[in-house]
Amino acid sequence: MxxxxxxxxxxxxxxxxxxxxxxxxxxxxxxxxSFGDDGPTPYVDYAGIDALLGLQRPRSAEPAETAFIIATQVMELLFTLIRHEWEQARDALDADDVAGALAALRRGRGAQDVLVDSWELLATLKPTEFNRFRDGLGESSGFQSYTYRHLEFLLGNKSAAMVRPHRAMPDVRAGLERSLGEPSLYDAALRLLHRRGLPVPEERAERDWSRPYEPHPGVERAWAEVYADDRPGNELLDLAEALLDTAEHVTRWRQRHLTAVKRAMGAKPGTGGSSGLEWLSRAALSDVFPELWSLRTAV
Missing domain, CATH: 1.20.5 (Single alpha-helices involved in coiled-coils or other helix-helix interfaces)
Structure with a gap:
């Protein structure tokens, strides 16, 4: 330690x-x-408030653009916090510290609650308002967020192609490549079950971590054994439910994203080159930690 x-x-x-x-x-x-005359207050200095409040630079005269920029920046900060907690949870699972992982997932879930609610900042954005500043975005898109990409990698949604947009940012690219090659949060949970003697197939306990996770019936059977003992004190069951809470909050965020885009711009193509609504719809329908959902039909 x-x-x-x-x-x-x-x-x-x-x-x-x-x-x-x-x-x-x-x-x-x-x-x-009174704090003297040679610098900011301790609060401003500690939290970097001057730098933070200097980051809102609208490119149009549309008042709603400020809310759009601040909402985006708030989400980026929350992505960073959630990544920190999920990495703490993954590393705790690797160390067989289930209690530590549960604490990190609980903190992360609190941040996820705020992240989902942050869409309220854009809930009333009218298409006419968005149109007045959308051209100023150029090709910029949340799809290019490397902080969000770290979250997707931690969820098991691995893709080497998603590192490509950041090839001109060496430090960012190196961080994403490292994350791409590491076990995801879910991988760490399955490895823990395997070490505890549950029937997680060997090819799920050790695999190419840079490949996207694919569901496996053997993994569902392993989780079903966990759920077969639902007495208080089963830490593996607590872990399963905490992971499912995390997964559900990811889906809520994706659905709120889909709704916000549908309300602000309908089915227009995205600024970053995607089909927009169609692309987001596919993401919103994709289950995170799939066997934790599918086993519910069988138990």
Whole structure:
């Protein structure tokens, strides 16, 4: 385990807590209002607020474009947070730490809730409003989001072709290629079941991780054995349900994306070259972690 930063270790933490208490006493309970004249407030400095608020640069006079840009940026930040949690969950599963994986999936699900709700920022975007700034997007499209691509790879939707748009960004390309070749979150779960003696086929416990995941009846049988013991305390059943929660939230996000596009632009082609609505419809119908869904017909 990596040791915590020095600022969070016991004696230093106690000293910091004492300093906060002393500051509150000196301020008579009121917030500090003076921080000197040589820089931003600690809040602005810590969270990079100046940089964050300098990133909204509309290309038209249409007021709705600001909401579109901010919604996009909020989603990118949430993609990054969810990726962090899913990678934590995958690595915990690789270490046989189911409790740690469940905690990370729970945190990720909270971020997914916010991600789904973030479509509310665009829920009332009229096609006439969108038309007034859509040309300013050029060929830009959410399809080109490398943060979202990391999520798809973690879900098992692997595709080397999806790295291609980022070939002119060496660091981004290298990160995606690394993610492409690593086990997905679901792969890590299946490997855990295999180590625990459940009948996950060998070709699903060890395979070419750069290939997209394909359903297998043996995997469904393994999960069915997990569900056969639904007594409290079965951590593998808790894991299965947590993964299904994650999968359901992915589908909710895809469906909200489809609805938002349908409302704002109908069946027009996408800016990034896709068929738009048709492309999104196929994604919305694709099950994440498929055997966790199909076994429900059999049990």
């Amino acid at each position: 990596v040791p915590p930063p020095a600022a969070t270790r016991g004696p230093d933490r106690r000293a910091a807590a004492a300093e906060r208490a002393d500051r509150a006493d000196r301020n008579h309970g009121r917030p500090t209002l």
